[in-house]
Amino acid sequence: MSAIQVEHISKNFAHAKALDDISFNVSKGELFGFIGPDGAGKTTLFRILTTLLLPDTGKALVNGLDVVKDYRKIRQDIGYMPGKFSLYSDLSVEENLNFYATVFGTTVSENYDLIRDIYAQIEPFKKRKAGKLSGGMKQKLALSCALIHKPSVLILDEPTTGVDAVSRLEFWDMLKRLKNSGITILVATPYMDEAGLCDQVALIQDGKLMTISSPSEVIKTYPWKLYSVKSDDIFRMLNDLRMFPGIHSVFAFGQAAHISFKNEGIEENAIHRYLENKGHTGILVSPAVANIEDCFMELMIK
């Protein structure tokens, strides 16, 4: 049995179509990522799965329970972390955790094992008001609160948005450990680099699912020849490359640009010469292997 089963879900709001015929399955114990820009429909989908919104059409099951009919039972089974920080900022770290434990009919000590790794990092600040925590610590507290009742499915809406790079990595490490303990995790993120850390990824844009597969399979589908290009003036180089005859796509990746061609015949030398003629210095062109971000960018231009 799948942990989450979604069949042909659509949802319209007064002014916009939020979800358009979405179907997917999440197996038990899987770390499933939803990647998509803001406004793609991730939050709406998660709210339907957490029984907070009703779908217009279609059917969704969590642990085999219907999100419309069995919403009460589902609410016992899931841990949910909304996109917005939703803890009480006038309560201390400890009080927040105790409150959520009590509300779910359990105690902190009963399920402490599950949150130990995460909570241990913020425990030194347990007397501090939640509103006074840093972004990363807030996320850890929110995750602890979402986990305290030992849910079988964890639904995290953009847990790493607004969190520094180090905390983000730590956070994903925690998710992996939770996954290994058997919890099914559904996570949404706008950061494509986080996609590679999931078992399965779904790319969502304008309420439609563009693709669902494992990160390694996504990479295999990349159809074009890809180069990584560097020069001293990266901004001007990006503009010049966009004018290159026969170019398909140009994206900046940190200090380099990834460019692709539909025409197989174009070689590194040709690019080098083109940039030299435009007056660039420090040019470095090398063939590149598509990573998951290249693949998503490719899917999104379609």
Place this chain on the structure above:
Amino acid sequence: MKRFLGFVIKEFYHIFRDYRTLLILFLLPAIQLLLFGYVITNEIKDARIAILDQSKDEVTRRISEKVLSSGYFILDKNLSSSSEIEQVFRKGNVQLVLVFAPDFAKNLDKTGNARVQIIGDASDPNTANILVNYIQGILSNYLVSLNAEKIPMQITPEVRMMYNGQMKGVYMFVPGLMAMLLMLISALMTSLSITREKELGTMELLLVSPLKPFQIIIGKVFPYVFLAFIDACIIIIIGNTVFGVPVVGNVALLLFESFLYICMALSLGILISTITSSQQIAMMLSLVALMLPTILLSGFIFPVENMPVALQWFCRLMPPKYFITIIKSIMLKGNGFSYIVFETAIMAGFTAFFILLSIKKFKVRLA
């Protein structure tokens, strides 16, 4: 039950950590009561008047003395001609002018008919009315004393004002303030505390939790029942000790009715919060839709009997009206429960109606 308790404890944390809430809860009732009790009063003392005595005889002097020694009036100025009357009114330092016609004593003696003119400043009609009545009373008293021997028959009215012998305004304000403040604290505070959770997004988590809607609602309301009840006691105690407003009737009955009213106001607050999603709208609704009618249409300040018939019917839909009737009845008249069954039943009816409506309107989902 443990879940519910955890929820209530959390609510108390919210209240006690927000000093503004605390100020509203405990300082506001005391300040309001003192303000209303001391400042806003319709008793008149030391009104300034001017006298134009065109006769200057024994009788007019005696009347003037009586007027000025009554304690209600202070002589601002003796006028010498009628042209000055307009002037002193315009300056605004005089509220009433008393004019004795020439040959006052002579006319009174000869024809039995002397003329005195009372001119009031009706830019404040209520005060003018009261002042004119005072003067008329003094004049007729004087007349009676003059004629004591001459007229064989006379009717001597003996007026006694029941339940508020000294006609103290504060007797009226204490019940009115109780209705107003309990409404403010109960309805406004609960509607704000529920919409705050909606705004902050914490309602999302509460909804996803296994808490049932009525647990969330009762948990939100419970602390305020308790706090509003303390406020009711504060008002009664200040009214009694500072202003001498008695509690003639049964204190337990008074507290029970206050409790019922608090529940009614709280259920109204819940209703407001279930149909609004922001604190600002909830605040506007509570203030405009609850406070104004409580002040204006409950008979607190303006008597309902003097309103147009259509508005009178509308007033009957105002729950505070019944509460004010009830507390006046218990505090001032010392009536027992049998006298206020009707009002109590109406308040209970309102409460049940609002609660049922809010439970029906409470959303177990976000939209």
